[in-house]
Amino acid sequence: MIANRTLELLSLLQTQKEWTGDGLAERLGVSPRTVRRDINRLRELGYPVTATKGPSGYYRLSRGARLPPLIVDDEQALAIALSLQTAPASVTGMGDATKRALNSIRELLPPHLAHRLATFSIEQIENAWELAPPQVDPALLAQLSTAAQQRDLVRFSYRSVGLDAEDSEVLAEPHRLVVWSGRWYLVGYDQQRRSWHAYRLDRIRHLTLTSWRFRERQVPDDDITRFVQNQPDRGDAPESWPCWGTVLMECPAQLVAKWAPGAASFQAIDDRITRIRMGAWSWSALIGFLITFSCRFTVEGPPELVEAARKVMGRIDVEITRPHGEPRPGRGPGLSAGASG
Template identity: 60%
Template sequence: MSEIASRTLEILSLFQSQKEWTGNALSERLDVSPRTVRRDVMRLRDLGYSVDADRGPGGFYRLATGSHLPPLIFDDEQAVAIALALQTAPSSVQGMNDATARALQTVRDLLPPHLADRLQTFAVEQIDNVWDLAPPKVPSDMIALISSAAQDKQLIKFDYQIRSAQSVQDSQVVAEPHKLVVWSGRWYLIAYGQREESWHAFRLDRVRNIGLPGWRFRPREFPEDDVTRFVQLQPDRGDLNDAWPCRGTVRMVCPVELVAKWAPGGANIESIGEETTRITMGAWSWSGLLGLLATFGCNFVVEEPAELAEAAAVIARRMTHASQGIDAKARS
């Protein structure tokens, strides 16, 4: 009986995480036969839960509209996962610090005592990394609107600012939202631009005046297998030009795929040849910026500004002086 009760609670938990489940999917997830799944569903109905069933190929189970689940159904691992997720929530969402703290306390108040006590041991404090500029913040209501539009297959319309090392362009976008992605703390919307007739990763901190025109769209299949690579290779993926006190542009002898993979999330990249990439990035000092560029282990030429070129000459003399000690020791 304890196994049956545990499995019944797990089915309810699965209905919380996903609206519809096929019988085969439930059977594989629970490691039981389809016949046992049918019996479990009947047991839920006997307990007062209205579960709809669509029979035949492609059939599914789902809770009927208006059905209510128990407030919280968590096992130990799920409770810990929620506590950690709330305490390490992205800091790039405006006004979420207080909300996540209150949500964590609400979860603790509703959990059984042994789980609530266990969560107290998972107190986490985030520390900012001075090597990486804090990402721009985006409003939570924008994230909610985009998520809802993607779920309901509704078009969105917004003003968007495209920034590169050479220019700033304002454009109006009508897009089919596909999914939200967070990379290096920065929020991106993967969407199909109807006017451009192409896929793009839009930086949410550059979106303004977003709204719903009221039109729906037919879902498209995202053409890329690797979402991370798609986001990294966007030429206007980086932060605004005034984000760092020292910011410069170099032409690097390195394929754009490698530069995109290892460059910081705030860097802008541009392919200017099969083996050459233009990269614009920033740091706390000109020496710090040159140090970051040197980690790629390839030749590069400074394009701008003059301060970066001057700093490169100074660093070159320092590196030459540093290597002379080894040369002198080798000669002796």
């Protein structure tokens, strides 16, 4: 009973910045004296609960100098364990740490929770159709996260997505880290170019923190996902994939931005034509992704992609069944591809 009440008290202190003693006593259904005893119990466990005296006094959970023992309820414990089992592998070297954390939680679970967790036997299987994201350095994540929180300017070299692109020097105001399609982005403001960008973390090199601070700015789009998706240079670098190609597609850029995989970059040519650049593990797989748009496209290159398009078109042969069940041969969906130049 005491342990459950202490857990509930900790939860209240975590969900609201300040609580009066009477307010806590009312929520817990105990006397203010019992609240004071429970507060002292939390302090003994290592939770830094501060208090102010007087008629307007309050309790507050502050940041401590060390990590106190975690106190979570049953559902929170299961949520943590399941999250660790299904954690994405887009950060370098985190696999072993994730396994150790999961083992530590399993050893601490009471029997009834351990039994419940055992019923969730999860085995992640890689989907070959998904374009695997490049991994990023956890140290880079920590540096950029800290810089964004403290509003510190950062410098770094950045590689654009073009096949012959060169590194550019960026002086950026880091705003937020975003994960989309397993790929990490830094949403930041480029002071030299005076524009907002979504930088791929796997293409950032030589990051340095400056001693300069910046004022908070308003991101130009309230929908951060839409902002990242609409970045033309958002995709994977060419060296990320063995096969890489470019096509002109009869599809508006806003639709390409929304539905193209995270590995793809794009360029609006006009209101109806969009240039798409992306890579894949094989030329046929690359054609397969392009076919999903169900519109005409022209292959700009390389020659291997042109040849793959011709082979795929020759293989598509869909049987059209008549109402009485008699099959007749017919051509497949309206796939049209050609090579420019």
